[in-house]
Amino acid sequence: MADEEDEVETVFIMATVKINGKEITVEDGTLILDAARQAGFEIPTFCYQARLSGLGSCRMCLVEIAGQKKLQPSCVTPVLHGMDVFTENETVKSARASMLEFLLANHPLDCPTCDKGGECELQNFVFKSGPRQSGFSEWKRRFHDKDKILSPVIVKNHNRCIHCERCVRICDEVVGAKALGGIGRGVMIQSTGFMDDRLDCDHCGNCIEVCPVGSFMSLPYRYKARPWDLKEVDTVCPYCATGCQITIGIRNGEVVRVKSRINTGINKETLCARGRFGYHFIQSRDRITKPMVKKDGKLAECSWDEALSVIKQMFGSGRRTAGIASARYTNEELFVFQKLVREVFKTNNIDLDSRFANKWVTSAMIDACSLAAGGIPIFDALKADLIFIIGSAVSDENPVTDYLIRTAASDRRKTLIIAHPRRMKLDSSSAISLRYKPGTEGEVIKGIADFIENGGESTSDINAAAARFKNASNITMFLGAEILRLANGVDVLTGIAALKALLKRSGKNIKCLPLFDRCNQRGARAMGIHPLFLPGLKKVKEDGMDCGEMLDAAKKGEIDSLYVLGEDIVSMHPDARFAREALSNIKFKVVQDTFLTETAKIADVILPGASYAEKDGTFTNQEGRVQRLRKVISPVGDSKDDLDILCSIGGFAYKSAREVFEKIKKEVAGYKDISFEELDGNGAIVTGHGRQSLSLKGTVPLLSGSDNSGQQSIKEDKEYPFLLITGNHLFHSGRLSQRADILMQLLPEPFVEISEDDARESGIVDGEKVVVKGNGYEAAMKLRIAKGSQKGVAFVPENFDSVSVNMFYKKGEGIPRVKIVKLP
Amino acid sequence: MLSDKSKEEIKRVLNKYPNKRSAAMDALRIAQNETGCLSGDVMQEVAGILGMPAPQVNEVAAFYTMYNKKPVGKYHIQVCTNVSCSLLGAEHIVEFLSRKLGIKKGETTPDKKVTLSVVECLGSCGTAPMMQINDDYYEDLTDEKIEEILSKLP
Numbered sequence: 001m002a003d004e005e006d007e008v009e010t011v012f013i014m015a016t017v018k019i020n021g022k023e024i025t026v027e028d029g030t031l032i033l034d035a036a037r038q039a040g041f042e043i044p045t046f047c048y049q050a051r052l053s054g055l056g057s058c059r060m061c062l063v064e065i066a067g068q069k070k071l072q073p074s075c076v077t078p079v080l081h082g083m084d085v086f087t088e089n090e091t092v093k094s095a096r097a098s099m100l101e102f103l104l105a106n107h108p109l110d111c112p113t114c115d116k117g118g119e120c121e122l123q124n125f126v127f128k129s130g131p132r133q134s135g136f137s138e139w140k141r142r143f144h145d146k147d148k149i150l151s152p153v154i155v156k157n158h159n160r161c162i163h164c165e166r167c168v169r170i171c172d173e174v175v176g177a178k179a180l181g182g183i184g185r186g187v188m189i190q191s192t193g194f195m196d197d198r199l200d201c202d203h204c205g206n207c208i209e210v211c212p213v214g215s216f217m218s219l220p221y222r223y224k225a226r227p228w229d230l231k232e233v234d235t236v237c238p239y240c241a242t243g244c245q246i247t248i249g250i251r252n253g254e255v256v257r258v259k260s261r262i263n264t265g266i267n268k269e270t271l272c273a274r275g276r277f278g279y280h281f282i283q284s285r286d287r288i289t290k291p292m293v294k295k296d297g298k299l300a301e302c303s304w305d306e307a308l309s310v311i312k313q314m315f316g317s318g319r320r321t322a323g324i325a326s327a328r329y330t331n332e333e334l335f336v337f338q339k340l341v342r343e344v345f346k347t348n349n350i351d352l353d354s355r356f357a358n359k360w361v362t363s364a365m366i367d368a369c370s371l372a373a374g375g376i377p378i379f380d381a382l383k384a385d386l387i388f389i390i391g392s393a394v395s396d397e398n399p400v401t402d403y404l405i406r407t408a409a410s411d412r413r414k415t416l417i418i419a420h421p422r423r424m425k426l427d428s429s430s431a432i433s434l435r436y437k438p439g440t441e442g443e444v445i446k447g448i449a450d451f452i453e454n455g456g457e458s459t460s461d462i463n464a465a466a467a468r469f470k471n472a473s474n475i476t477m478f479l480g481a482e483i484l485r486l487a488n489g490v491d492v493l494t495g496i497a498a499l500k501a502l503l504k505r506s507g508k509n510i511k512c513l514p515l516f517d518r519c520n521q522r523g524a525r526a527m528g529i530h531p532l533f534l535p536g537l538k539k540v541k542e543d544g545m546d547c548g549e550m551l552d553a554a555k556k557g558e559i560d561s562l563y564v565l566g567e568d569i570v571s572m573h574p575d576a577r578f579a580r581e582a583l584s585n586i587k588f589k590v591v592q593d594t595f596l597t598e599t600a601k602i603a604d605v606i607l608p609g610a611s612y613a614e615k616d617g618t619f620t621n622q623e624g625r626v627q628r629l630r631k632v633i634s635p636v637g638d639s640k641d642d643l644d645i646l647c648s649i650g651g652f653a654y655k656s657a658r659e660v661f662e663k664i665k666k667e668v669a670g671y672k673d674i675s676f677e678e679l680d681g682n683g684a685i686v687t688g689h690g691r692q693s694l695s696l697k698g699t700v701p702l703l704s705g706s707d708n709s710g711q712q713s714i715k716e717d718k719e720y721p722f723l724l725i726t727g728n729h730l731f732h733s734g735r736l737s738q739r740a741d742i743l744m745q746l747l748p749e750p751f752v753e754i755s756e757d758d759a760r761e762s763g764i765v766d767g768e769k770v771v772v773k774g775n776g777y778e779a780a781m782k783l784r785i786a787k788g789s790q791k792g793v794a795f796v797p798e799n800f801d802s803v804s805v806n807m808f809y810k811k812g813e814g815i816p817r818v819k820i821v822k823l824p
Numbered sequence: 825m826l827s828d829k830s831k832e833e834i835k836r837v838l839n840k841y842p843n844k845r846s847a848a849m850d851a852l853r854i855a856q857n858e859t860g861c862l863s864g865d866v867m868q869e870v871a872g873i874l875g876m877p878a879p880q881v882n883e884v885a886a887f888y889t890m891y892n893k894k895p896v897g898k899y900h901i902q903v904c905t906n907v908s909c910s911l912l913g914a915e916h917i918v919e920f921l922s923r924k925l926g927i928k929k930g931e932t933t934p935d936k937k938v939t940l941s942v943v944e945c946l947g948s949c950g951t952a953p954m955m956q957i958n959d960d961y962y963e964d965l966t967d968e969k970i971e972e973i974l975s976k977l978p
Contacts, residue, residue, distance in 0.1 A: 172877075181879030183886045194878040195864045 015081040020088055032074035032085055033061055041087050044096065044125050046212050047164040048075035051268060051407060052173055058164050059099045060125070063087045071095055093129060100130040106141045106187060107213070108159045116214030118227040122162060141187055150192070151199040152745040153219050153277050154208060158190045161215040167191050167207035173410065174270060174403045176395075176425050177202045191215070202425075202730060203273040203746050204399065209260060210269060218257065220277060220742050225251040233632045234261070234681065236619050237275040238328055238612035239733040241516035242267065242400045243621025244275050245681050248613055248632045255282050255613060255633065264681035266378060266625070272399030273731050273746060281594075281739035282611045282633075288596055289637025292606040299606065304640070307605050311649055314588040314604075315345055319560040322349035322550045325529050326566035327518035328736070330617030330629055332660035333642045334520070334527040335535060335667075337565050340650040342528075345563070348544025352529040353518065354569040354579070356481075359531045359546035361489035366525055368493045368500075369479060369514045372537045374670055375624020375685035381511045382408035386415045386472035388465075391441060391492075392480020392515040393795075394418075395425035396730045398622075401478075401515065402426050415472065417465045419444050420480075421725060421790040422753070432465045435790040438725050439815045442488060445495040449502055473508055480515045482727065485574065487814035516622045517728055519612075523620030526668055526686070536668040547573070548811075551582035561588040565642070566609065570598035571735050571801070574809035592645060595739055598801070608639035615641050617657040618679065620686060626674055627683035720774055720817035722754065722794040724808055732799035750803045751782045752796050752820060755789040764822055772796065774818035777807035783820070794818055826869055830858045834873055844874045848884045852891055861892035889943040896939040897932045899977055902956045905942050908949035917953050917965055918942055924974060938977070 013028040017035060024039040031054075036043050046058035054076040062071035066084035071092065074085075086092060103122065111117040143158040150156050163182070168191050171180040179201035182189045193199040208216045230249035237244040245265025249257045258279045262269045281287075291307035292299045315321060323341035325334055341350045356362060366372065378401070381387075387405060395402045402425065409416040409429040418427060419434040419441070427433045436444050444462060451466035469475065479496065483489050500510050516522060528535035531544030545553060551573070553559050562583070573579035583589065583602060591603035600606050613632040620626050635641055647654050654660045661676040670686035731737070731746040738744060752772050764770060766785045771778050772794070781796070781803060789795075798805045808816045826834075834851045841847045851870050852862060859866050862885045871878040885891045889902070901921060905914045918940075922928055925938055932939040948954045951963035962973055 178877035179879060181877075181883040183879070183882050185887045194867075194882050197864070 015079050015083075017079045017081070017083040017085060019085045026079060028081070029078050032063060032065075032072070032077050032079055032083075035079050036063070036074065036085065036087050043074055043087050044129065045075055046121065046125075046162060047166065049166055049170070049210065049269075052166065052169040055165055055169070058103075058162070060096060062092060062095045062099070064089060064091050096129050097131045100126050101134055101136070103162050104130070104134060105136040105138070106159075107162065108140060108142075110160075114157075114160065114214035115217045115222060116160075116211075120214060121212035143188075143190060147217070148192075148196070149219065150197075151201065151203055151219075153203050153205055153273070153742060154199060155217045155219045155222060156192060157215055157217065158192065160213045161189075161191055162213055163189055163191070164212060165191060166210040166212070167216055170206050170210050170270070171201070174407055175202055175204055175206055176402070176406050176428060177204070180207060202399070203277070204271065205273065205276045206270045209271070209276075218277075220280075221257040224256040225249065230256070233630050234264070234628075235612070235630045235632065236519070236621075236627045237271070238519050238619075239272075239274045239278065239737070240398045240401075240728075241514075241519055241521050241622040242398045243519065243619060243623070243625055243627055243683070244271055244400050245627065246271065246275055248279070250632055253633060255279050261681070265627075265683075266404065266623075267400045270400055270403050274733055274737055274740075274743060275400070277742040277746075278733075278737050278740040279613070280741040280743075281736060282613045283636060284595075284739045284741075286596070286739060287594055287611075287636050287639065288600070288606060288608040289639050291608060291638070294604045299601075299603075304638070307607060308648060310605055311590055314561055314590075315563070315649075319345075320553075320558055321345045321347055321561040321563070322351075322545060322553075322559055323347075323563040323565070324351050324354055324547055324550070324567050324569065325524065325564075326568075327352055327516070327521040327524045327529075328566055328612070328734075329520060329524070329642060330615065330657065331520065331523045331527050331620060331626070331664060332617045332654075332657040333565070333615075333646060334524050334529050335660055335664050336643060336646045336650065336652060336654065337563075338528040338535065339652065340646055341563065342534075344650045348531055348540050348542055349550055349559075350529060350544055351531055351547040351550065352521070352524045354547045354567050354573040356484040356547075358548050359543075361484050361486070361493065362525075362530065362546075363532055364490045364493035364497075365479065365484055365514065366533075366537065368496050369512045371514070371522060371525060371624070372688065374688040375620075376511050376513055377625070377685055378404060378513065378623045381476040381513050381623075384472070384474040384476035384509075384511065385413060386417065386468055386475045387478070388417045388419070388469075388475065389426075389478040389515070390419040390444065390480065390496075391483040392478065393420055393422050393424050393482075393727060394478070394480070394515055397480065397517045397728050398515050399730060401622075405429070405478075415468050417468060419465075421723075421793045422795055423786045423788040427788065431468065432461055433788075434461050434465055435788075437790060438482075438723050438793060439486060439488070441483060441486065442492045442495050445492065445499055449495070449499045452499075452502060452506070469503065470506075474511075475503060475508055476511045476513065478513050478515050481517050481521070482725070485814050487812060489814070514622050517733065519621070520619045522622055522624060523618070523626070526620060526670060527664070535664070536670070551579055554582040554585045557585055559586050562586045562590070564589065564591045564593075564599060564603070565646075566593050568593075568597040568599045568735050570602070571804060572798070572806060574806050574813070575811040576804050576806040576809070578811045579806075592642065594639070595736075597735065607645055608635075608637070609642040609645060610635040610639055614639075615643065615657070617643070618661065618676070621683075624670075624686040625683040626671065626679065626686060628676070628679040717817050720819045722758075722792060722818050722820060724772075724774065724794050724796065724805075724816045724818045726796055726798040726805045726808075729797035729799060732797060735799060735801065738799055738801065747797075749781065750779075750797050750800045750805075751784045752794050753784040753786050753789070754794050754820065755791050756785050756787045757791045759783070759785045762820065762822075764820070769823045770820050771823060772808075772818050772820055774808045774816055775810055777804075779803040779807075780823065794820060826855055826866070827858060830854050831873065834870075845876055845880075848874060848876065848881060849888070852881070852885055856891060861895045889941065895932070896941075897936045899938045899957050900941065901938060902941045902943045902946070904944070904946045904948070904952070904954055904956075906945035906949075908945075908952040909954060912952045914953045917955065917970065920967055920970060921955075924970070 015028045016025045019039045047055045056073040056076040061074045063074045064086040168180045244267035290301040293302045416430040418430045447462035448466040589603045590605045591600040592607040614635045674684045837850045871881040954963040
């Protein structure tokens with residue numbers, strides 16, 4: 001495993017207890033509930049959830065302990081050595097039935113009209129161990145007749161609530177939104193938002209997921225299906241690289257919901273708004289379903305045969321050609337794509353993603369995170385006593401990673417340090433949140449390293465953070481994809497490598513994980529989607545061009561044909577005008593995608609591919625965990641599985657993703673021990689690719705032209721006072737999520753976010769309409785104020801066609817400058 | 825918006841507590857003294873001052889009967905109906921007041937003079953049944969006593 005030294009062995013004190021007469025030895029301090037489960041006895045629970053704080057309110061888990069008069073709640077009572085516990089005797093069973101009777105005293109039993117019917121925990125437990133009759137004849141509590149719509153995704157029925165408070169705790173402790181509370185008292189408590197009003201929260205729907213009854217319900221799924229009508233398939237979320245396991249439910253061929261399963265995947269039972277509600281793009285009306293060929297300057301539908309034969313003609317050998325792929329495709333598709341580009345088109349001009357600076361910075365990232373050295377399970381990484389995040393607004397970019405870090409950081413022995421210009425939700429869990437001007441990441445890193453080496457007064461935040469580094473023995477760093485956008489990204493990453501080396505010299509264990517914003521960014525690199533690396537991160541003999549170089553060459557007329565797999569270069573490349581101009585110089589462009597993107601609109605051939613729900617394969621998440629994607633529905637209309645398309649163009653004989661995976665195992669060392677068939681909810685962590693470092697040192701040109709200080713010259717500019725950063729919003733990811741109706745309801749249009757100080761100075765209030773201007777482009781949008789963000793920094797989400805944020809960029813410039821003016 | 829005076833007072837009481845959260849009840853009391861009842865806006869403002877999530881301030885306010893969630897009249901009659909008072913006729917007292925004032929529990933007279941509320945134990949079991957009007961206790965209640973008290977309300 002990468003960078004891992006021998007960890008200190010922890011010695012546990014053990015306790016031996018008897019559960020229903022069966023002896024079991026467990027770690028001292030284990031809850032009776034867990035000990036019983038280990039011994040094979042299931043105890044019913046409502047309020048208990050392993051990842052939440054203990055509450056002990058539902059009393060379902062009462063057990064009898066020999067020598068104690070009263071029954072004890074096993075979910076909050078730890079074992080004691082020699083304890084004799086009974087979980088299934090008559091006393092316990094009768095108590096359980098009585099507790100259910102109490103719950104039913106107020107539960108409406110409107111199961112026939114309740115969405116939860118059929119998968120309701122209360123229903124199941126009553127069926128199993130409940131009373132068949134009730135002694136209560138009083139009126140049931142009734143808050144309202146009609147269910148309350150709390151948000152575009154959450155609908156609430158207070159009458160059904162059984163007060164387990166899972167929703168309140170998950171919102172508070174795991175999600176960190178703290179949007180829910182138990183409002184009221186006694187039996188009249190309502191678990192709801194502020195003033196029981198519309199929720200302005202993360203809309204992640206985790207309250208819906210954890211609700212054991214039908215109190216919190218999903219509005220999009222409402223009355224759509226009964227659980228037993230659904231066909232459910234486990235697969236992987238297609239948005240960020242956290243790699244959440246999701247379960248897609250379809251009814252009559254229609255995708256009706258996405259949920260998570262308890263104890264499955266690293267996300268366990270949580271998802272974010274994108275993962276849970278961002279599925280409507282799959283069966284969107286806007287999907288392209290027929291191949292198209294440009295005839296007389298216009299795109300016209302055609303047959304697959306025609307489209308493929310045109311492509312085969314145009315990509316003949318001897319032509320100067322290139323390929324760009326999106327990181328949303330499976331390992332298998334990307335592997336075949338690079339085979340197509342390298343073996344059939346005979347070029348190393350292949351790159352992933354059109355957003356990032358260049359091949360050197362992406363290589364430096366591969367190096368800094370030791371991606372070649374194998375994966376690091378995130379839970380191992382989170383065991384560190386210091387967690388440091390830089391270059392990612394993780395709460396927006398990787399929401400479920402944010403949950404995992406929050407849960408880990410709730411341990412007071414751990415320190416969380418976040419370095420980012422923008423305020424984020426996770427700041428509430430951090431010991432220190434370092435703010436800096438974008439582009440000066442290198443200074444932050446250098447400041448930390450300087451203090452560790454030379455000491456000093458720990459007066460500044462950076463020094464205070466460095467002091468924490470000094471005191472820690474196990475350190476995990478998370479490096480965000482934002483670093484890849486910087487003009488001086490290589491310098492920053494070199495600085496990080498130096499800091500790692502410094503910390504290692506002082507005897508600390510360092511782990512370094514990337515935070516990627518596309519589901520298969522890590523897998524794509526391992527599959528050889530890089531101008532410098534073959535599959536398995538083996539160096540190519542002859543360097544290819546990266547996306548920026550391809551466009552440069554195209555501008556000069558040195559590229560004849562380009563194959564684009566799912567990437568929207570026109571919308572995403574940081575200099576929209578240049579990208580469009582360069583692409584228009586390429587005589588023949590093929591775009592394989594699911595939607596008519598801006599890039600597809602200027603293509604010569606469009607091939608309709610499949611969405612993630614329509615294919616088999618694997619994704620490798622940011623940890624290096626390979627997970628199975630499973631086909632849920634057939635490709636819509638005349639669209640085809642992307643693997644089939646690539647194979648028929650390249651003339652490859654692979655029949656299935658599994659066959660390609662077998663080939664990958666042979667070529668990519670890190671994948672050799674993974675069995676495609678046996679990939680379950682936990683996936684499998686890749687091993688090393690056979691080398692620790694890519695040793696690119698000496699070959700990487702320092703792009704900023706400066707020395708190694710990692711400082712980008714940021715000049716003051718009175719006319720354009722704001723440094724612009726762009727990225728994903730919590731509800732959106734790339735340009736794909738704007739095709740998902742529900743996500744568009746949650747955030748229909750872009751906004752510009754600035755710090756409170758800047759807003760005060762310019763006299764603009766929250767929600768006011770402003771115009772953002774820069775680089776000859778301007779766009780009107782609403783202003784949002786972020787208390788605690790870095791002054792002089794503006795953020796605009798990059799997810800909307802209505803505002804092309806990449807128009808603000810000049811080629812090669814990592815951080816553009818803009819000004820913000822009030823609408824007259 | 826709370827007045828500067830109330831905000832100052834909240835800042836002053838913060839010193840009494842180990843952290844800001846602990847001052848929630850005191851801060852809500854100060855806010856209510858000024859505004860009469862705790863509307864959403866007031867709770868939001870208190871939450872802002874204390875750096876607490878608004879729903880958690882809402883939880884505190886909703887739990888205690890001493891916090892008014894709706895505007896109350898000039899005189900707020902709170903009748904204890906907890907165990908001791910109930911055993912000694914609190915239900916009758918509520919009913920008697922209700923008849924006298926022409927309003928149900930939880931309601932305010934149309935002239936906004938009197939609000940009748942039913943609350944939990946006010947810690948005066950030794951002198952049950954009892955009620956509280958604004959900040960004063962009226963104890964060992966009988967119908968006659970209540971009539972007298974009501975007639976004396978200015």
